[in-house]
Amino acid sequence: MAGGLWPVADALAFLTGDWRVERTVRDLAEDVTGTFTGTTAFTAEGEGLLHFESGTFEWRGVARPAERTLRFLPGEEPGTAVVRFSDGRFFHGLDLRDGHHIADHPCSADLYRGEFTVHDADGWRTVWRVRGPAKDLVLTTDYRRLPPAAVRLP
Structure with a gap:
């Protein structure tokens, strides 16, 4: 993915919608690479967003369905977010206001x-x-944004 940084005034507004996901997983210790391909939907839930990812994870030649759920809530500063695991545990903060963020977990x-x-x-x-x-x-x-679903008329 090429390009510079794109500042985001509001992380939750930016993330809302459906995204195409392509992930590589490299195990450096064993020199093995796997891939995940699927989609992520960020949908409104309470004050924040529910993040639901689903797709196929291929590891060592075996493809399996995979999914995960996270919650993105408003952060302390306007435009930022707090990311939590599906069970409510803290994962990391997220501040994309300058288009770049580093988080530790x-x-x-x-x-x-x-x-x-x-x-x-x-x-x-x-x-x-x-x-x-x-x-x-x-x-x-x-992540690449997917176009909104076409409206189906009866």
Whole structure:
């Protein structure tokens, strides 16, 4: 995905809608790469957004259905967000007001460091670098906005 930074005044407004997702998962310790392809829908829920991702994850030649749910809530500063796991646990903050954000998430002895880059009104990328005694991974995800669903008349 090419391009510079695209400032986002309101993270929740920007994310709302449906996105095409393409992710590579590289296990650096074992020199193995997998892929995820699918969609992510950001839909209104209460004061924030429900993030539902579904698709196919291929790892070591085996393709399986995969999905996850996150919640994006308004942050303390206008235009920012707080990301929580589906069970309500804190995941990370998100501030895209300058088009770029870095977030850390400690998970047991491993550290997840996410870099979020918005390239334009319809495209953004996350790169999670995971390091620790249990993991040595790079997860790169590209998001492209899908056009609104066509209205079907009876």
